[in-house]
Amino acid sequence: MTPVPSDQDHRFPCDTCGSDLRFAPDTGLLVCDHCGNTEEISDANATPIRELDFERMVRQQFNQSETEETRVSSCPNCGAVVEFDPTAHAAECPFCATPVVADTGPHRHIKPAGVAPFEITESDARDAMNNWLGKLWFAPSGLQDYARKGRRLSGIYVPYWTYDADTRTAYSGLRGDTYYETRRVMVDGESRQRKVAKTRWRPKSGRVARAFDDILVSATRSLPQRYTTDLAPWELDKLSPYAPGFLAGFRSEAYTIPLDEAFKTARAIMDRRITRDIKFDIGGDKQRIQSAKTDISDITFKHVLLPVWIAAYKYRGKSFRFVVNGQTGKVRGERPWSILKIAIAVIFALGVAAAIGYFSAEAQ
Numbered sequence: 001m002t003p004v005p006s007d008q009d010h011r012f013p014c015d016t017c018g019s020d021l022r023f024a025p026d027t028g029l030l031v032c033d034h035c036g037n038t039e040e041i042s043d044a045n046a047t048p049i050r051e052l053d054f055e056r057m058v059r060q061q062f063n064q065s066e067t068e069e070t071r072v073s074s075c076p077n078c079g080a081v082v083e084f085d086p087t088a089h090a091a092e093c094p095f096c097a098t099p100v101v102a103d104t105g106p107h108r109h110i111k112p113a114g115v116a117p118f119e120i121t122e123s124d125a126r127d128a129m130n131n132w133l134g135k136l137w138f139a140p141s142g143l144q145d146y147a148r149k150g151r152r153l154s155g156i157y158v159p160y161w162t163y164d165a166d167t168r169t170a171y172s173g174l175r176g177d178t179y180y181e182t183r184r185v186m187v188d189g190e191s192r193q194r195k196v197a198k199t200r201w202r203p204k205s206g207r208v209a210r211a212f213d214d215i216l217v218s219a220t221r222s223l224p225q226r227y228t229t230d231l232a233p234w235e236l237d238k239l240s241p242y243a244p245g246f247l248a249g250f251r252s253e254a255y256t257i258p259l260d261e262a263f264k265t266a267r268a269i270m271d272r273r274i275t276r277d278i279k280f281d282i283g284g285d286k287q288r289i290q291s292a293k294t295d296i297s298d299i300t301f302k303h304v305l306l307p308v309w310i311a312a313y314k315y316r317g318k319s320f321r322f323v324v325n326g327q328t329g330k331v332r333g334e335r336p337w338s339i340l341k342i343a344i345a346v347i348f349a350l351g352v353a354a355a356i357g358y359f360s361a362e363a364q
Helices: 054-058 122-134 141-149 225-230 259-282 339-363
Strands: 021-024 029-032 067-074 081-083 090-092 099-101 106-110 154-187 190-218 286-315 318-325 331-333
Touching: 054 259, 054 286, 122 286, 122 318, 122 331, 154 259, 190 225, 190 259, 190 286, 225 331, 259 286
Parallel strands: none
Antiparallel strands: 021 029, 067 081, 067 106, 090 099, 154 190, 154 286, 286 318, 318 331
């Protein structure tokens, strides 16, 4: 979760009436829903965004300023680890709507370096979700109605890692150039000339180098990877140095995929790009890579929080989730299939096909 020191309650009382302030995505200010007072987010204690040394952190050689503690609860159903208000003792998991009991123990995490503040409001996110639901022709109508009329969406800051690295790769392979040979072939009993494509292969070796910047990898298991991937792209150039004020009125999720484990995903992304670089360097019409050895250096990382609006519903005993990118409004979600709607569509299609066949036969 967003690590918050266990001995420090990040609350933001209104200077005018004492009620809690919340971050308003449409203005970028802290606003009091009780009296309407607004305040700017103080970043006086915020640390500028900087990359941290990957190897040092994997060895858990932390500086005190690089970690924080928070009080979190782990969902027994989906495994989400979500921050709770210090006064709360029970809540519902925002990812799957399962009731959970808050754990009052502290949990230490690597401190977020940056946060991408919410840019679209809950109302805008709901409109985007409803538009998306309207396109699900074969979803049960009951779920669509339930979701549209259901509770408010929850604003969650979801954890990600970003990785930077310098790579140098030595490779060997084969370059294939296409050429054509003319051959005589029999076509309908006649001898005709045809051009046949052939490939001429020759050895090729060399080196490629690439500097990777901000390879983004999800640090959560609570959302399927297809969600965290499909919500992209994220506007990482809008990251702000982490300040608790951006989280006022929102929740944040703790990372559950460790730094070194997530790096394996980042490395796979790097390897795919390096493969493309090698093929481009080999040139020709076709390429075969026989060997590639990559030296990777200067690995750094950041822990960042990205904004997601999420709706989790229990419908006929099953959990369904809809997630909205809090920057762009892009929607993804789980959808059940209505057997009745599919059956009606199939019967209708068969009926149309039968009618076309009938009238075609009559016309003959």
